[in-house]
Amino acid sequence: MTPQEIATFLRAVAKEPLEIAAAGGFSSWLWEHDVHQITVGEMETKVVDADEAEEPAIAEARPEQEAGWPPEPETLDQLLESVRDLHDRDQRVLVRFLLEPKLVGKYLEHVVAQSAADPAARLAERIFAMAKSISREIDEEQGQLSRSAAEAIMALDRSTRAQLIAEHLIPRARIDDGVAGVLAQIALDDLCAALVAGVSEDEASREGLSRALLNLALIGIHSRQEVAEAAIRALSEAGVPEETARGIVQQALPERLAVPARERGAAPADVEEAVRLVDMAAAETAASADPALDRLRKEIAAGLSDADVFRVLVRLLPLERRPESFASLLALVEDGLPVLLDRDEFEAVSEAVSVLAALRNDGDLPDELRNRVRAVLGSIATTERLQRLCALVRITDLKSGQQEACARLVRMLGDVSIEPLLEVLAREQDMSARKALVDMISAIASSHVEQLGKHVEDSRWFFVRNVVAILGSTRDPAVLPYLARTLRHSDARVRRETIRALASIRDRYAEELLVAALTDDDAQNVVLVARYLGTLGVRGAVPALIEVAKGTGQGNRDTAPRVEAIEALARIGAKEALPVLEQLSSRRGGLLRGQRGREVAAAAEAAVRALTETPSDGGR
Numbered sequence: 001m002t003p004q005e006i007a008t009f010l011r012a013v014a015k016e017p018l019e020i021a022a023a024g025g026f027s028s029w030l031w032e033h034d035v036h037q038i039t040v041g042e043m044e045t046k047v048v049d050a051d052e053a054e055e056p057a058i059a060e061a062r063p064e065q066e067a068g069w070p071p072e073p074e075t076l077d078q079l080l081e082s083v084r085d086l087h088d089r090d091q092r093v094l095v096r097f098l099l100e101p102k103l104v105g106k107y108l109e110h111v112v113a114q115s116a117a118d119p120a121a122r123l124a125e126r127i128f129a130m131a132k133s134i135s136r137e138i139d140e141e142q143g144q145l146s147r148s149a150a151e152a153i154m155a156l157d158r159s160t161r162a163q164l165i166a167e168h169l170i171p172r173a174r175i176d177d178g179v180a181g182v183l184a185q186i187a188l189d190d191l192c193a194a195l196v197a198g199v200s201e202d203e204a205s206r207e208g209l210s211r212a213l214l215n216l217a218l219i220g221i222h223s224r225q226e227v228a229e230a231a232i233r234a235l236s237e238a239g240v241p242e243e244t245a246r247g248i249v250q251q252a253l254p255e256r257l258a259v260p261a262r263e264r265g266a267a268p269a270d271v272e273e274a275v276r277l278v279d280m281a282a283a284e285t286a287a288s289a290d291p292a293l294d295r296l297r298k299e300i301a302a303g304l305s306d307a308d309v310f311r312v313l314v315r316l317l318p319l320e321r322r323p324e325s326f327a328s329l330l331a332l333v334e335d336g337l338p339v340l341l342d343r344d345e346f347e348a349v350s351e352a353v354s355v356l357a358a359l360r361n362d363g364d365l366p367d368e369l370r371n372r373v374r375a376v377l378g379s380i381a382t383t384e385r386l387q388r389l390c391a392l393v394r395i396t397d398l399k400s401g402q403q404e405a406c407a408r409l410v411r412m413l414g415d416v417s418i419e420p421l422l423e424v425l426a427r428e429q430d431m432s433a434r435k436a437l438v439d440m441i442s443a444i445a446s447s448h449v450e451q452l453g454k455h456v457e458d459s460r461w462f463f464v465r466n467v468v469a470i471l472g473s474t475r476d477p478a479v480l481p482y483l484a485r486t487l488r489h490s491d492a493r494v495r496r497e498t499i500r501a502l503a504s505i506r507d508r509y510a511e512e513l514l515v516a517a518l519t520d521d522d523a524q525n526v527v528l529v530a531r532y533l534g535t536l537g538v539r540g541a542v543p544a545l546i547e548v549a550k551g552t553g554q555g556n557r558d559t560a561p562r563v564e565a566i567e568a569l570a571r572i573g574a575k576e577a578l579p580v581l582e583q584l585s586s587r588r589g590g591l592l593r594g595q596r597g598r599e600v601a602a603a604a605e606a607a608v609r610a611l612t613e614t615p616s617d618g619g620r
Contacts, residue, residue, distance in 0.1 A: 472501025
């Protein structure tokens with residue numbers, strides 16, 4: 001968050017409520033003024049007379065009366081079951097409840113008592129709903145609410161807690177940021193201790209622990225190494241020998257491929273066999289003089305990671321041109337890509353995508369194989385995977401190499417990533433996340449204008465506005481046919497974003513579209529157009545600006561647009577507008593006697609003074 005954004009936000013707070021409402025609310029006003037790191041929630045406050053406190057309507061408006069607190073479990077059940085559609089009043093009740101860990105703990109105990117068959121599954125449903133409610137609050141409050149839920153979870157009995165965390169919360173956290181936020185409030189040692197508490201000696205139980213540890217590492221809250229060390233500590237504290245504990249953790253979080261030791265043969269049966277072995281040893285000694293062979297042996301002895309093997313397969317792809325062999329290699333790469341993505345091996349995956357993207361555009365490769373390569377790229381560019389990649393790019397505590405690899409991976413997927421990324425953008429609720437997505441898509445937008453342009457007819461105005469911002473970022477005249485359509489959009493905010501996009505494109509047609517936008521019915525839009533035309537010095541806009549200054553013609557002709565048009569004429573250096581401006585400046589005490597008339601007259605007077613003192617070569 002920058003100081004400029006904070007200053008702009010404070011300026012918004014000082015504005016009249018009616019002005020904010022006319023702009024579409026705080027969120028829209030902040031978006032229009034390039035504030036993307038501050039999200040504003042809105043609430044309603046009512047002031048009533050004390051004498052009216054007993055009236056039913058007032059009593060209903062005060063849901064948190066102490067007589068009815070804490071809420072009954074049945075009431076909480078209803079609130080959590082309808083958490084997606086809660087009214088603000090019910091959301092406040094739920095938030096107050098979540099702020100008290102003891103109340104949350106008692107409620108979870110009640111859920112366990114009422115669930116005879118599978119209490120962990122029932123608990124999971126309730127905690128997922130709580131996480132959804134928490135995610136609706138501002139960031140500063142989410143941490144406290146998540147801590148309260150985490151405390152209640154850790155207060156459950158040992159076996160229920162272990163089953164809940166291992167079988168429900170950790171798998172869900174991979175796709176649910178709210179649940180991940182709750183787990184983030186539980187210490188890693190406590191999480192691993194809870195997982196270990198439910199483990200028995202049988203193989204199935206240990207496999208379940210391995211899956212839980214792998215999922216915990218894949219969430220991204222803690223690094224793989226941290227999870228491994230915490231799991232070993234927890235197993236040791238539970239009485240498992242350290243060597244066995246390390247074996248269990250190695251099975252769950254393998255770092256390298258295991259190279260089985262070479263079986264030794266039986267002792268030679270006779271002298272001839274002994275002599276043969278001596279000859280072989282001499283030959284091996286001679287071969288070791290080859291440095292390349294020595295390096296190979298050392299690599300084998302040290303072991304290879306899955307990512308190392310995968311990189312070798314990827315490097316072989318561009319060298320292979322036999323269709324059958326190429327298809328076999330590509331199938332191995334396709335199988336490895338999702339595995340490495342799930343293990344956060346983004347460097348290896350980005351290298352692979354770079355090679356595949358080059359092969360997709362390789363004219364020497366047969367069309368059938370190129371289409372196969374494109375299908376492989378498309379298989380990993382799913383909405384869910386890209387949503388996770390985009391979230392990881394925004395996490396500040398990731399290693400910079402991983403973060404850059406995620407961003408590079410999204411860029412290199414190219415056209416196969418546009419549609420899934422746009423779907424992620426349409427679903428995203430957080431303003432700062434939407435801004436990050438717009439920036440990410442904008443980085444690859446110039447090569448995919450037509451693909452993006454198809455979405456300007458979408459029924460969701462906020463999504464169309466984002467698409468317009470992306471198209472405008474290309475500064476390519478090829479986007480103008482699409483912007484010409486959004487300039488006639490029914491929502492003023494979409495038209496405003498279109499005006500900004502048009503102003504960034506240096507083209508005669510873009511200037512004509514800006515001039516046409518002076519007929520907009522929204523005052524803010526006309527002000528913005530006039531400002532851009534004046535700044536750009538578009539001399540072809542002078543006749544239309546004169547009409548706005550006079551308050552005539554089609555479109556909004558409030559005081560603000562007229563004043564801005566007068567100032568634009570001065571910036572352009574339009575001396576042909578002097579007669580009209582002089583006439584407007586002379587009306588200060590004439591027909592227009594109100595404050596608005598004085599503002600127009602004062603602006604006209606300043607414009608006349610500027611035009612008579614400077615040459616008229618400012619336009620183009």
